[in-house]
Amino acid sequence: MTALTKLKLVSAQADQKTPIAIRRFKLTGKVDLQIALAKAQTGGGEFVASRKKTIIDRETGLKKQVDAAMTVRPWWWTNQTGTVVLGLRYGSKPIEIAKGKNAIEVGNIDNLVDTLLAVREAILTGELDAQIEAASGAVRAGFKKK
Template sequence: MSTLSNLKLVNSKKPTSIPPILQRRNKLSNKVWEQIQLAKAQREGGTFTVKRFKTIKDQEGSRKSIEIEKRVRQWWFVASDGKVCLNVRYGAKVIEFAKGKTAIEVATGDELIKALEIVKGAVEAGELDAQIEQASGAVRAGFGK
């Protein structure tokens, strides 16, 4: 029992559901992580793909799960002045950071990776919750048509 006495023991219960804003935050954080990995792979001259499982029916009618590669589209582009512009997306919607400002401008690929890491930290800290909620509402409104 002397080894366990060094640990902090508490009474805790695992939550049964996650609040919607945390789900949205986690979704955007994962997408930003994919963009960071894509930028690092492109800087090194490689490729980055995400694997996912898909269930299909074969000829006999039985279901089986296969692993496929998911395409990751980059969120950045090179502007006419040679600078790299980064748009952060939630679904198909571009997040607006300030009134009329939807892009982050950086000079190089290394700065792009740093900017993505800063955005990921801001998402996890909850600084973009209002923008995520607005983009989520716009995505949901598209399904109601």
């Protein structure tokens, strides 16, 4: 008896990710960082984000991964009336949520985390696909050669 006869063999292919699915994943990752930042600020704590960075060790010449600090800027601000306003961004470009509207009025800072969670759900369900596509096109246009 061979070792392969003990295993259950199937015909399978990895799921191909569509460009919009990749963009949703990227945006939800950024929204997750905003949620963590909002929770830290409303709880009075400190938020430190990190990412993996590959460096070359000078002594051995080998590549290794280390954690590097990452700056996360809040997407919300307080307007002149004292209301907290949340603006969404894809890369460096703001997302126009509805025609002529690029921000969400949150009201109180305590409602910020719930609003960000609702935005995350809207992204995952595909409600903002057209807006994400437009913002992605604007970001890509900045990289084209002139």
